[in-house]
């Protein structure tokens with residue numbers, strides 16, 4: 399193993415970032431976290447991480463955080479930030495770092511996400527144009543996306559959401575973090591595009607049933623119509639093109655299960671966590 403010395407984690411205080419930081423610390427790396435100056439979630443980061451204030455919308459604000467780094471665990475917060483500054487950010491990373499693990503999406507893997515959607519496919523294209531040793535983690539949705547059901551489950555026994563029959567192979571965010579840490583701290587991953595998923599196919603309605611079993615309640619799924627779901631997603635802040643992409647994908651997954659891979663086991667040496675394992679660990683969020 400050739401551990402990198404210093405790795406910067408971007409989007410560090412979200413669902414994945416704190417786990418990424420923890421796994422990198424485990425690997426003996428000095429970990430920096432890029433954090434917005436007014437970020438209320440800074441305390442999610444594990445002890446031992448060096449916090450640097452910076453904003454991906456302002457590439458020059460990254461200079462201190464990037465100074466002297468060897469690797470970047472790169473995530474772009476597409477939901478709240480467009481990609482206008484991405485070319486300048488990638489250029490700055492190229493000027494200092496050698497390795498980048500970019501958290502991409504299964505949508506690129508299956509050809510669902512076009513480059514002009516200005517999302518993961520666009521970022522991949524930018525990175526491919528650099529001299530960096532890049533690796534793409536084309537992940538399925540995270541187990542923790544099911545936290546989106548939590549308010550309805552705490553309030554009652556019915557979850558209303560579109561496409562309950564959509565069969566997902568969601569991945570535990572802790573496993574994805576471990577994959578990214580392995581990519582940044584061991585050799586042989588440059589130029590690789592890994593599909594990263596969980597170990598099993600579980601429909602969205604089954605996820606809710608499993609959560610119910612874990613918290614000792616009988617929960618019920620109720621499909622809401624595509625158009626109503628789209629309106630609700632856009633009203634809650636989703637860019638319209640992302641809402642359309644997600645809903646079309648859910649529709650497709652009602653007849654064709656999501657793709658699956660063994661990347662977690664192959665890259666971390668441990669089996670990927672099931673959705674039930676995740677639900678047991680996060681049960682309190684649904685009570």
Ligand SMILES: NC(=O)c1ccc[n+]([C@@H]2O[C@H](COP(=O)([O-])OP(=O)(O)OC[C@H]3O[C@@H](n4cnc5c(N)ncnc54)[C@H](OP(=O)(O)O)[C@@H]3O)[C@@H](O)[C@H]2O)c1
Pocket residue numbers: 408409410411412413414415432433434436437438439452453454455473474475476477478479501502503504537538539540543
């Ligand atoms: N979730 C999924 O199912 C999924 C599937 C495929 C790919 N991905 C990829 O995985 C990545 C990580 O997902 P996640 O769920 O961990 O993300 P997340 O929870 O939405 O976290 C986003 C993070 O980015 C930070 N941030 C927002 N705007 C920023 C800016 N201008 N400059 C610097 N930091 C900023 C946020 O800080 P604040 O808390 O202060 O806003 C937060 O720490 C995503 O970017 C996405 O591309 C996710």
